[in-house]
Amino acid sequence: MTQELVTQVNGAPRALPADHVENGFFQQHILSVRQFDRDKLQYIHRVANEMRSLVRRFGKANLLDGKILANLFYEPSTRTSSSFQAAMLRLGGRTISINEVHYSSVTKGESLPDTVRTLESYCDLTVLRHPQKGASALAAQYARKPLINAGDGAGEHPTQALLDIYTIEDDLGRLDGLRVAMMGDLRYGRTVHSLTRLLCLYDTQFTFVSPEALRLPAEIREELEASGHRYAEQRELEDTIGEIDVLYVTRVQKERFEDPEQYEQLKDVYVVDPELMSHAKQDMIVMHPLPRVYELSMEVDDDPRAAYFRQMENGMYIRMALLAAVLGKA
Ligand code: NCD
Numbered sequence: 001m002t003q004e005l006v007t008q009v010n011g012a013p014r015a016l017p018a019d020h021v022e023n024g025f026f027q028q029h030i031l032s033v034r035q036f037d038r039d040k041l042q043y044i045h046r047v048a049n050e051m052r053s054l055v056r057r058f059g060k061a062n063l064l065d066g067k068i069l070a071n072l073f074y075e076p077s078t079r080t081s082s083s084f085q086a087a088m089l090r091l092g093g094r095t096i097s098i099n100e101v102h103y104s105s106v107t108k109g110e111s112l113p114d115t116v117r118t119l120e121s122y123c124d125l126t127v128l129r130h131p132q133k134g135a136s137a138l139a140a141q142y143a144r145k146p147l148i149n150a151g152d153g154a155g156e157h158p159t160q161a162l163l164d165i166y167t168i169e170d171d172l173g174r175l176d177g178l179r180v181a182m183m184g185d186l187r188y189g190r191t192v193h194s195l196t197r198l199l200c201l202y203d204t205q206f207t208f209v210s211p212e213a214l215r216l217p218a219e220i221r222e223e224l225e226a227s228g229h230r231y232a233e234q235r236e237l238e239d240t241i242g243e244i245d246v247l248y249v250t251r252v253q254k255e256r257f258e259d260p261e262q263y264e265q266l267k268d269v270y271v272v273d274p275e276l277m278s279h280a281k282q283d284m285i286v287m288h289p290l291p292r293v294y295e296l297s298m299e300v301d302d303d304p305r306a307a308y309f310r311q312m313e314n315g316m317y318i319r320m321a322l323l324a325a326v327l328g329k330a
Contacts, residue, residue: 025325029140030148033158033194038201045166047321048314055090055317062092063324070119071097073129073150075255079290079312080150080159084127087319096123113142120145124327128152131255146326154188154256159322160289161194163315168246170314171285171307176203183209183237183270184250184295186216188257191289192250196220206231207240211269213262214252237270241279247272248287249296268294277303287311 023043028035036044054061069088071081085095098119112130116139119126126143128136129150136149151157169175180199182192186208196206197220206229208216215233224231234240241247249272257263272286277300280286285307288296292308300306 023325025322026328027146028326029136029143029146030158030322030326031136031140032149032156033161033197035158036162036198036201041162041165041198041201044162044318044321044325045169047325048166048317051317051320051324052314055320060090060092061320064088064091064093064327067091067093067125067327068123069093069095069323070123070126071095072115072119072126073097073099074135075129075131075151077129077150079315080129080157081127083312083315084148084150084319084323087316087323090316091320091323093124093323112139116143116147125323148322148326151190153190154193154253155190156194156197157190157289158194159319160191160315161198162322163311163318164191164195164248164287164289165198166318167287167307167311167314168285171310172245172283175199178202178245179205179207179243180246180248181207181209181237181240181244182216182248182250183272185214185252185266186210186250187214188253189250192248193217193220195248197223200224200227200229204229207237207244208233209235209237209240209270211235211266214266237276238279241276242281245281245284246287247280247284249292250289251291251293251295254293270295271297272300273297274299274303277305280305 024040051061069084071084073081081097085097088095112135116126120143125146127148127150128139130136131153133153133155135152136147140147149156149158165175182196186192200223206224208231252263252267254263271294285305286300288308290308290312
């Protein structure tokens with residue numbers, strides 16, 4: 001089915017109503033971090049700060065009363081789906097969740113465009129996760145209401161990158177002048193792809209740590225070069241750990257491997273543990289989109305530099321900010 005869908009990609013996403021308010025997000029699809037610039041990020045960060053204080057003081061903000069979000073997931077998810085759901089509920093809206101593989105007409109052979117068109121006739125916005133790169137862009141060609149990419153295969157995961165960059169600014173107080181190391185599955189890790197692109201908007205010094213087989217895709221290396229960023233690629237982190245401000249660790253993406261044996265060889269090449277952390281700066285942070293498997297020891301959890309639980313919480317504020325902006329109430 002997925003192969004067929006790709007052949008239908010033939011043009012730009014269908015345009016949404018143009019009567020938008022000044023934030024630039026109103027009624028827009030969120031498909032890629034390429035849609036963002038520094039001003040838009042600052043806007044979303046400001047709204048997320050407001051959402052955080054509203055949630056902490058009152059637990060809610062009834063901005064989206066009467067609106068319905070469709071959570072359409074063709075791949076497993078814990079954080080992304082539940083934080084979108086919680087974000088919508090805290091804004092006073094409601095949600096419909098469809099986990100496609102098991103419970104919907106996809107098992108009867110229904111196409112992605114038809115499923116999206118069905119859901120948006122009941123809802124105001126669709127959040128889509130799909131195993132195929134480009135699936136959200138494809139669905140957006142058919143969608144008449146805003147669609148948010150919640151992960152398209154090994155492509156992008158824009159809302160994760162938004163919460164990641166928000167967490168970096170919140171924890172370190174700045175986004176320019178940072179040394180950022182990304183370590184693990186840089187090939188298939190969509191969160192790395194999106195965050196790298198966003199950090200290209202800032203003065204960032206990148207180090208990419210991976211085995212050759214999991215190297216950052218050429219497409220993104222070319223974008224780094226085109227934007228004039230310096231970066232290093234290396235097999236080991238050890239030499240550099242003492243110099244970096246952000247260590248972004250990813251899971252080896254088992255589900256993307258064609259050869260299970262190759263996964264077995266690569267799954268635990270890196271492990272962040274207290275020994276490694278003893279060589280890191282005191283004011284750096286360790287990030288991970290989660291879930292973790294082998295690459296991040298639980299012994300690091302109580303280290304104040306461990307930012308991954310803060311990332312997780314920030315995901316809800318960022319998604320509240322985005323929903324309010326897209327549905328016009330920010
Ligand atoms: C990530 C994803 O789905 O890409 N998880 C998430 O959304 N927090 C990372 C992963 O699955 O490894």
